[in-house]
Amino acid sequence: DGGITQSPKYLFRKEGQNVTLSCEQNLNHDAMYWYRQDPGQGLRLIYYSQIVNDFQKGDIAEGYSVSREKKESFPLTVTSAQKNPTAFYLCASSWQTSGSDEQYFGPGTRLTVT
Amino acid sequence: GENVEQHPSTLSVQEGDSAVIKCTYSDSASNYFPWYKQELGKRPQLIIDIRSNVGEKKDQRIAVTLNKTAKHFSLHITETQPEDSAVYFCANGNYGQNFVFGPGTRLSVLP
Numbered sequence: 001d002g003g004i005t006q007s008p009k010y011l012f013r014k015e016g017q018n019v020t021l022s023c024e025q026n027l028n029h030d031a032m033y034w035y036r037q038d039p040g041q042g043l044r045l046i047y048y049s050q051i052v053n054d055f056q057k058g059d060i061a062e063g064y065s066v067s068r069e070k071k072e073s074f075p076l077t078v079t080s081a082q083k084n085p086t087a088f089y090l091c092a093s094s095w096q097t098s099g100s101d102e103q104y105f106g107p108g109t110r111l112t113v114t
Numbered sequence: 115g116e117n118v119e120q121h122p123s124t125l126s127v128q129e130g131d132s133a134v135i136k137c138t139y140s141d142s143a144s145n146y147f148p149w150y151k152q153e154l155g156k157r158p159q160l161i162i163d164i165r166s167n168v169g170e171k172k173d174q175r176i177a178v179t180l181n182k183t184a185k186h187f188s189l190h191i192t193e194t195q196p197e198d199s200a201v202y203f204c205a206n207g208n209y210g211q212n213f214v215f216g217p218g219t220r221l222s223v224l225p
Contacts, residue, residue, distance in 0.1 A: 033212070042120075042203055042215040043158070058212065090157065102148060103213065105157040 003027040006091050006106035013085075013113050021076045021109045023091030030095065032074040033103065036060060037088040046089075049074055078111065085113045116141040120204055120216030127194050128224050135219045137204035138186040144206040147180060147187045148213075153200045161202075162189070194223045 004025040013019045025032065031050050035043040045058030049068040063082025068074050074093075078085045088110050092103040119138045127133050137147075148163035164171045164178045164187065171178050175194075180187040187206075191198055204216040 040123075040217070042118075042217040043213075044215075045212055048212060101146070102160050102163065105150075105159070107157050 004091065004093055004104050004106040006089075006109050008109060009107065011109055011111045013111070015113055016080045017113075018077055018079050019085075019111065019113075021078065021089055021091075021111070023074045023076065023106055024072055025074075025093045025104075025106075026072060027093055027104060028071070029093035029104070030071070031093060032068070033092040033094075034058075034064070034066065034074070034076045035090045035092065037090055037108075043090065046076065078113075085111060087111060116214050118204060118206060118214050118216040120219055122219060123217065124220045124222070126222045126224060129194060129196060131194055133189075133191045133194055133198070133221055133223075135189045135202055135204070135221070136186060137188070137206075137216050138184075139206045139214070140185065141206065141208065141211075141214070142182075142185065143208050143211075145209070146207045147178065148205050148207075149178060149189050150203045150205065151200045152203065152218075158203060191221075194221075196223050196225055199223045 007022045033048045034046040044060050046064050047066040049055035055068050065077045090108045091106040094101050094103045145166035150158035151161045152158040162176050162178050164180050175192045177190040201218045201220050203218050205213040207213040
C-alpha cells in the first residue's frame with residue numbers, strides 16, 4: 001500500500017518520555033519528510049532530508065530530532081522538550097529534492113502524550 | 115515566510131453539484147501546484163497537480179486551473195459523489211524549496 005510505511009499506528013506515552021516514530025520507504029526515493037497535522041490545520045513541516053546522512057529543519061523543528069542513516073529510513077524522535085506533542089504525524093517521500101514533485105505519504109502515527 | 119490561503123474552510127454541496135476550492139499563494143517563484151485528498155483517518159493522496167507552464171488540467175471529474183498573474187489556483191470537482199467527501203489540501207512548491215500547504219477544506223457531499 002504505497003511503499004511507505006509508518007509504525008505504530010497509535011502510540012501512547014507519558015509526559016517527559018522521548019518517543020521514536022518509524023518511517024520506512026521502498027520506493028528508492030531520495031527525499032523524505034516529516035509533517036505534523038493538528039485538527040483543522042494543514043501540514044506543517046518538521047524536518048526533511050534530501051540525501052543520506054543529511055537533514056534540515058523545517059518550520060517547527062523545536063523539540064524533535066531525526067536521523068537518516070539509510071536511504072530507506074527516516075525515524076523521528078519526539079523529545080520531552082516538545083511542549084505539545086500530541087498530534088498526527090505523517091512521513092512522506094519524493095523522487096526529487098522537495099518542492100517540484102509528488103510527495104507520497106505514509107499512513108501516519110497518532111501520538112498521544114498524557 | 116511564504117504562505118498559502120485556502121477557501122472555503124468547509125463546503126457542503128448536494129450530490130451531483132459542483133464544488134470549487136480556491137488557493138492563493140505568495141511565492142511568485144512557485145512552479146508546482148498539487149492537490150491532495152485526505153479521507154478521515156487516512157493518508158493524504160495526490161489527486162491532481164499542475165505546473166506553471168499550463169493554465170488548466172483535467173482528469174475526469176476533477177480539474178485544476180492556475181492564474182500565475184493573480185497567484186491563485188483552484189480545484190473544480192463536477193458531478194460530486196458521496197465518496198468525494200474528504201479534506202482537500204492545496205500546496206505550492208518550487209525546485210529546491212519545500213511545499214507550503216494550505217490549511218485544508220472539508221468537503222461534504224450530501225446525498
